[in-house]
Amino acid sequence: MGSLEGRAVLQLEDENLMDSKQNDKKASSMDATPQISVFDSDTDDVSCRCMWNSLLRQMHIVLFSQKLNLLIPCGLVAMVIDMLSDHNGWIFFLSLLGIIPLAERLGWATEQLAFYTGPTVGGLLNATFGNATELIISIYALRMGMVRVVQQSLLGSILSNTLLVLGCAFFGGGIVHPSKDQLFDKGTAVMNSGLLLMSVMGLLFPAVLHVTHTELEFGKSELALSRFSSCVMLVAYGAYLYYQLTTQNNNLYMPIAEEAGENDESLEEEEAPEISKWGSIIWLSILTIWIAVLSRHLVNAIEGASDALGIPVAFISVILLPIVGNAAEHAGAVMFAIKDKLDISLGVAIGSSTQIAMFGIPFCVVIGWIMGRPMDLNFQMFETATLFMSVLVVAFMVQDGTSNYFKGLMLLLCYLIVAASFFVHIDPDDIHVLVAIYNAMEYLERVLGPDLTTKKKRRCFNAHEDAI
Incomplete structure (x- = not known):
């Protein structure tokens, strides 16, 4: 009986050891999971940095490369x-x-x-x-x-x-x-x-x-x-x-x-x-x-x-x-x-x-x-x-x-x-407007009289021009 109990105790200890090893493996695997996510986040940061640098480089080429x-x-x-x-x-x-x-x-x-x-x-x-x-x-x-x-x-x-x-x-x-x-x-x-x-x-x-x-x-x-x-x-x-x-x-x-x-040189120096x-x-x-x-x-x-x-x-x-x-x-x-x-x-x-x-x-x-x-x-x-x-x-x-x-x-x-x-x-469309303006000036001189001052003529002419 004692021997059986000792064997049972030994088996229980072995099972506990196996369970503890499996738990350690699970824990280690769980510990490894956040390490992978950290690696992915670093990769994302690097890709974002590369995209940002590429954008800045293109902006520099387009906007600042020529005087x-x-x-x-x-x-x-x-x-x-x-x-x-x-x-x-x-x-x-x-x-x-x-x-x-x-x-x-x-x-x-x-x-x-x-x-x-x-x-x-x-x-x-x-x-x-x-x-x-x-x-x-x-x-x-x-x-x-x-x-x-x-x-x-x-x-x-x-x-x-x-x-x-x-x-x-x-x-x-x-x-x-x-x-x-x-x-x-x-x-x-x-x-x-x-x-x-x-x-x-x-x-x-x-x-x-x-x-x-x-x-x-x-x-x-x-x-x-x-x-x-x-x-x-x-x-x-x-x-x-x-x-x-x-x-x-x-x-x-x-x-x-x-x-x-010269053609060979131009091929070698072909632009990219x-x-x-x-x-x-x-x-x-x-x-x-x-x-x-x-x-x-x-x-x-x-x-x-x-x-x-x-x-x-x-x-x-x-x-x-x-x-x-x-x-x-x-x-x-x-x-x-x-x-x-x-x-x-x-x-x-x-x-x-x-x-x-x-x-x-x-x-x-x-x-x-x-x-x-x-x-x-x-x-x-x-x-x-x-x-x-x-x-x-x-x-x-x-x-x-x-x-x-x-x-x-x-x-x-x-x-x-x-x-x-x-x-x-002078554009032909503007000629008709000029003819109308000159006719208006002649009309003003004929109606208002030759004694009208130049300043008043100009004021009347500008008003008629705006109306046209």
């Missing part, structure tokens, strides 16, 4: 002035300065996204956002009913690209390389010139109908013809994009005069994207919204700035707005010409003009159709004749596939003549 970005606060100052006062001259000037770096960053974000989308989609993105600043300004002005501002700003984009940008590129490249004529792809230049002439045709016929009063239905045929021609031009531009991105393998603007060794794909999309959206907000202040201040600065609205719309909207793009075209990569310069200058002429203008006509605004292709005879002569000059300049500083100088002098012409140009 031109020092002008970004000018847009914020313009908004503050617009809220606190009505100094339209300062609002307009500061809005212009604020849009310059945003337009450059918008093009840069588009290029970053093109790294991830491939050449075909990247080409479409560049075609769409290449002139996004002008299109945003035009669409907002169209909403405000400022059809003439839309027409003149789009016309000014074409003139500045074909005469000013191309002229600066030819002149700069010729000065740096005076001992030779620079070469570029003649076929590409001629194709773009043909598209520009097609756009001139689309603008010319509605203007001629308006001037000669030969419309089938007065006030309707001109608008109907403009909308039909716009649809045809959009189809032609779509076919051009398809040809550019597929048939020519997206190589229309690649340099053709480089040696094989600076920000992620989703970062490009997010910044593209932010910059587009930012430009749209600034465009509202810019467009609202145009007429007030014209009165405050004594500059015609036509000169502001045709000369100042396009130069500022494409300032960074213009500088890039000149730099490529200096580096003897003239095909890229032509892609920026003439290619951008083709986008505005064959896509931007008809697109605004269609948008105006949707909005119920009478946006048409009748840019008036003066503007249409200016565009026609400018396109002809450029077509003759690029037909032989060579450039030098003298060709650039001629293009710049042509642009100077165009700028001077618009500085003294």
